[in-house]
Amino acid sequence: MAQPSSAEGYPSVPSLLKRNAIQFAEKAAYREKEFGIWQTWSWSETEKEIENLALGLINMGVNRGDHIAIIGRNRPYLYWSMVAAQMAGAVPVPLYQDAVADEMAYVLGHCGARFVIASDQEQVDKVIEIQDELHQFEHMIYLDARGMRKYDHSHLHEYSHVQEQGYAARDELRPEMERRVAELDYDSKCVMLYTSGTTGKPKGVVLSNRNIIEAARSSAEFDKLRAGDEVLAYLPMAWVGDFIFSIGQAYWTGFCVNCPESAETLTTDLREIGPSYYFAPPRVFESLLTQVMIRMEDAGRFKRSMFHYFMSHAKKVGPSILDGKSVSMMDRLKYALGNMTIYGPLKDSLGFGRVRVGYTAGEAIGPEIFEFYRSLGINLKQLYGQTEASVFITVQPDGEVRADTVGVPAPGVELRIAENGEVFYRSPGAFVEYYKNPESTADTKDPEGWVATGDAGFIEEKSGHLRIIDRAKDVGQMADGRMFAPKYVENKLKFFPNVLEAVLFGAGRDKCIAFINIDLTAVGNWAERNNIAYASYQELAGHPQVLDTIQSHVEEVNASVAQDEMLSGCQIHRFLILHKELDADDGEMTRTRKVRRRIVEEKFEDLIDALYSGKAEQFTETEVTYEDGRKGSIKATLTLRDAKTVPLSAKVAAA
Amino acid sequence: MSAVAEEFITEDGRKIGAVVMEMKNITLKFGGVVAIKDISFDIRQGEIRAIIGPNGAGKSSMLNVISGFYHPQEGEVWYKGARRPTMRPYQVAAQGIARTFQNIALFEGMSVLDNVMTGRLTHMKTNMFQQGLWYGKARAEEIENRQKAEEIIDFLEIQAIRKTPVGRLPYGLKKRVELARALAAEPSILLLDEPMAGMNVEEKEDMSRFILDVNDEFGTTIALIEHDMGVVMDLSDRVVVMDYGKKIGDGTPDEVRNNQNVIDAYLGVAHD
Numbered sequence: 001m002a003q004p005s006s007a008e009g010y011p012s013v014p015s016l017l018k019r020n021a022i023q024f025a026e027k028a029a030y031r032e033k034e035f036g037i038w039q040t041w042s043w044s045e046t047e048k049e050i051e052n053l054a055l056g057l058i059n060m061g062v063n064r065g066d067h068i069a070i071i072g073r074n075r076p077y078l079y080w081s082m083v084a085a086q087m088a089g090a091v092p093v094p095l096y097q098d099a100v101a102d103e104m105a106y107v108l109g110h111c112g113a114r115f116v117i118a119s120d121q122e123q124v125d126k127v128i129e130i131q132d133e134l135h136q137f138e139h140m141i142y143l144d145a146r147g148m149r150k151y152d153h154s155h156l157h158e159y160s161h162v163q164e165q166g167y168a169a170r171d172e173l174r175p176e177m178e179r180r181v182a183e184l185d186y187d188s189k190c191v192m193l194y195t196s197g198t199t200g201k202p203k204g205v206v207l208s209n210r211n212i213i214e215a216a217r218s219s220a221e222f223d224k225l226r227a228g229d230e231v232l233a234y235l236p237m238a239w240v241g242d243f244i245f246s247i248g249q250a251y252w253t254g255f256c257v258n259c260p261e262s263a264e265t266l267t268t269d270l271r272e273i274g275p276s277y278y279f280a281p282p283r284v285f286e287s288l289l290t291q292v293m294i295r296m297e298d299a300g301r302f303k304r305s306m307f308h309y310f311m312s313h314a315k316k317v318g319p320s321i322l323d324g325k326s327v328s329m330m331d332r333l334k335y336a337l338g339n340m341t342i343y344g345p346l347k348d349s350l351g352f353g354r355v356r357v358g359y360t361a362g363e364a365i366g367p368e369i370f371e372f373y374r375s376l377g378i379n380l381k382q383l384y385g386q387t388e389a390s391v392f393i394t395v396q397p398d399g400e401v402r403a404d405t406v407g408v409p410a411p412g413v414e415l416r417i418a419e420n421g422e423v424f425y426r427s428p429g430a431f432v433e434y435y436k437n438p439e440s441t442a443d444t445k446d447p448e449g450w451v452a453t454g455d456a457g458f459i460e461e462k463s464g465h466l467r468i469i470d471r472a473k474d475v476g477q478m479a480d481g482r483m484f485a486p487k488y489v490e491n492k493l494k495f496f497p498n499v500l501e502a503v504l505f506g507a508g509r510d511k512c513i514a515f516i517n518i519d520l521t522a523v524g525n526w527a528e529r530n531n532i533a534y535a536s537y538q539e540l541a542g543h544p545q546v547l548d549t550i551q552s553h554v555e556e557v558n559a560s561v562a563q564d565e566m567l568s569g570c571q572i573h574r575f576l577i578l579h580k581e582l583d584a585d586d587g588e589m590t591r592t593r594k595v596r597r598r599i600v601e602e603k604f605e606d607l608i609d610a611l612y613s614g615k616a617e618q619f620t621e622t623e624v625t626y627e628d629g630r631k632g633s634i635k636a637t638l639t640l641r642d643a644k645t646v647p648l649s650a651k652v653a654a655a
Numbered sequence: 656m657s658a659v660a661e662e663f664i665t666e667d668g669r670k671i672g673a674v675v676m677e678m679k680n681i682t683l684k685f686g687g688v689v690a691i692k693d694i695s696f697d698i699r700q701g702e703i704r705a706i707i708g709p710n711g712a713g714k715s716s717m718l719n720v721i722s723g724f725y726h727p728q729e730g731e732v733w734y735k736g737a738r739r740p741t742m743r744p745y746q747v748a749a750q751g752i753a754r755t756f757q758n759i760a761l762f763e764g765m766s767v768l769d770n771v772m773t774g775r776l777t778h779m780k781t782n783m784f785q786q787g788l789w790y791g792k793a794r795a796e797e798i799e800n801r802q803k804a805e806e807i808i809d810f811l812e813i814q815a816i817r818k819t820p821v822g823r824l825p826y827g828l829k830k831r832v833e834l835a836r837a838l839a840a841e842p843s844i845l846l847l848d849e850p851m852a853g854m855n856v857e858e859k860e861d862m863s864r865f866i867l868d869v870n871d872e873f874g875t876t877i878a879l880i881e882h883d884m885g886v887v888m889d890l891s892d893r894v895v896v897m898d899y900g901k902k903i904g905d906g907t908p909d910e911v912r913n914n915q916n917v918i919d920a921y922l923g924v925a926h927d
Binding site for chain 1: 871
């Protein structure tokens with residue numbers, strides 16, 4: 001494969017900055033709400049700010065190839081720091097701002113950063129706390145001086161002073177800076193991002209200019225992003241997505257990056273900006289939807305019935321209209337009326353009034369949530385990606401959007417499914433290496449450039465869309481050799497508001513069983529409305545009517561799983577509702593609320609055996625840890641239920 | 656005036672300035688009740704000065720004397736090297752002394768921003784009619800003052816509630832808004848009457864940080880009344896202790912902590 005040495009003659013982010021400063025000169029590049037007003041910087045102002053900082057960094061002794069750590073919330077100044085670092089020949093390393101000092105110590109030590117650019121006292125304090133462990137650390141630059149007047153300033157510098165000093169020395173240092181910028185080519189390091197590291201220590205993913213610019217270019221063309229688009233930068237700067245959206249695509253297309261005033265003002269800021277390109281993880285869409293629904297419950301009767309009337313219409317025809325499919329004239333008219341009275345104002349108050357392209361990724365999104373936004377006419381799509389790929393592996397093209405797939409390979413990406421179902425890709429965005437970790441690099445990326453994702457999936461024959469099933473290491477086989485993918489089924493269950501958590505067992509067995517946790521808020525609310533008295537989670541979980549409801553959910557899931565030829569073996573034959581909520585204090589979950597499958601399996605072995613032996617009831621006693629560390633135990637007799645499954649032969653006959 | 660050192664080094668090695676306000680032999684009576692009896696103390700430039708004491712010791716009365724709300728029957732208040740004549744509270748405010756109240760006194764129906772803007776009133780020169788017309792000088796003045804108000808809002812991190820009516824806010828935030836309004840006046844002395852009463856630990860920590868930051872960032876001299884001893888001892892440079900209207904201790908937190916009179920007043924003393 002012939003490798004281009006630049007994109008249309010622009011081999012680096014600084015070279016794109018130079019182009020934008022001329023081409024888009026007075027157009028807005030950055031906005032930040034401060035002092036109640038959106039402060040704006042044009043592209044030409046941005047170039048000056050970045051240049052002054054780069055000169056200041058060189059002035060302070062930044063060398064080629066240095067790592068400069070950047071810590072803080074999304075602010076234009078910190079985005080400038082990234083590009084300024086590149087102009088000084090260094091490599092920016094953004095860190096998660098909510099990391100505790102110990103976590104920061106590992107990353108700062110691993111990348112050997114001599115310079116740190118931090119947003120405020122909180123971040124500066126963390127670095128000061130660990131600076132004795134950091135042998136290479138020399139200087140820290142901070143943005144907000146507040147609270148730090150009395151600090152020892154021998155290694156602390158204010159951002160604006162660094163810029164001023166750089167500007168003062170411009171005659172002397174500019175040639176050096178220009179030399180360093182000219183040295184940047186398509187293969188030089190653009191940024192290093194640490195993966196969050198759910199397994200083991202975080203790894204530093206090195207991405208080159210080629211990775212970033214190619215990924216930004218092809219994705220921008222794919223979604224027709226252009227100068228004049230607006231994005232709201234609110235996701236962590238250390239996350240690859242933010243780097244691609246707020247630096248890669250922004251510099252490639254010249255669109256404007258808006259930074260919110262603070263994390264708390266996000267919803268107001270979103271509404272004021274009205275981004276045309278928007279990204280959020282599924283939980284953001286979920287919580288917005290919940291808010292809307294709760295507010296509608298409190299609204300007057302007239303408004304409420306209007307909302308429900310038009311929403312049901314939108315559900316019926318909205319997605320088709322969005323996809324450009326044929327819809328009857330009458331339905332179109334009704335939708336237009338709904339748009340005037342309900343959808344438009346609702347989108348506006350959510351801040352989605354101008355969204356042309358919206359993405360969600362990271363985890364599975366509930367089909368109902370997904371459909372809700374699409375039926376409003378918001379072009380919400382899914383993508384599948386990871387840090388190592390510079391985000392994009394697959395994306396959903398307009399008109400081919402579905403809740404259960406993650407789309408087709410992004411432009412320039414080749415996809416391969418290994419024997420065991422693991423997804424491999426090769427793309428111009430595929431990372432260079434893990435920093436100082438050749439073993440992991442070799443494990444993940446083979447000499448031909450194929451990168452292992454660690455996820456299992458398959459490509460649908462009809463549409464060519466990729467579907468992700470589970471983490472590859474969790475995917476197993478059932479006794480008869482059919483595929484066992486627990487998370488796929490668990491997610492389907494969790495899309496029901498009544499189900500908080502589900503754990504599926506069945507690897508090496510002839511059929512699957514499930515443990516279920518009910519959602520105490522949702523089910524409790526239902527119980528209140530139906531005059532069902534209960535004293536505890538345990539009591540509610542054992543209520544026959546609750547069991548009936550959950551059984552109907554399980555059977556619905558079975559019907560849906562049966563549709564899938566590969567995974568039809570994962571239907572749930574028997575289930576129970578656990579007498580306690582799975583809890584991190586008891587070690588059953590991680591702190592980030594991911595189920596620890598093995599531990600649950602060991603701890604509730606008696607229940608699993610009972611489910612497989614076909615008993616109708618089982619007594620069990622479980623040790624629990626209270627929040628203050630005391631231990632106690634819960635005794636319960638659980639009802640074990642059979643769920644209807646769709647027989648495979650019948651399904652084949654029906655098809 | 657007695658000779659006082661121009662500078663004073665506090666316990667944590669911080670330098671504070673010369674005396675800016677001095678209370679000389681203040682006695683305040685309400686009819687037959689003596690609220691404050693012959694008390695003298697001073698406040699130095701740039702310090703955090705705490706007034707503590709058991710309930711009913713006369714702390715709030717003392718603050719009200721400083722703010723010009725009460726007029727002592729005896730004694731003098733010296734401010735910036737001159738004896739202060741009897742003044743109305745608004746005249747005191749115009750001299751650069753702002754305060755917050757023990758029982759929050761905000762305009763409940765107005766937004767946070769408007770409340771903070773009221774703190775700027777002492778700095779506005781145009782009259783009601785000019786402001787009503789919203790033209791020329793009045794407009795320029797409002798923009799300038801809005802800028803100041805926004806800086807304070809940013810400083811106290813209350814951007815998210817800028818447009819929220821104060822009545823809808825929880826107690827802890829109201830306290831912060833009140834501090835914002837007082838700060839908006841750009842006072843040289845800030846009087847805080849129990850800024851942390853009724854707060855939980857986290858809110859107290861936040862408030863303490865704001866008080867320290869105000870003192871550090873704007874160089875504002877702060878006089879505060881507080882019941883939480885931990886907070887007082889950590890925050891303040893010097894402490895005055897009152898009991899039954901009398902001064903029973905004055906000095907750095909350490910000195911006060913080891914003062915027998917203070918210990919007796921707080922722990923009680925056996926009467927034999």
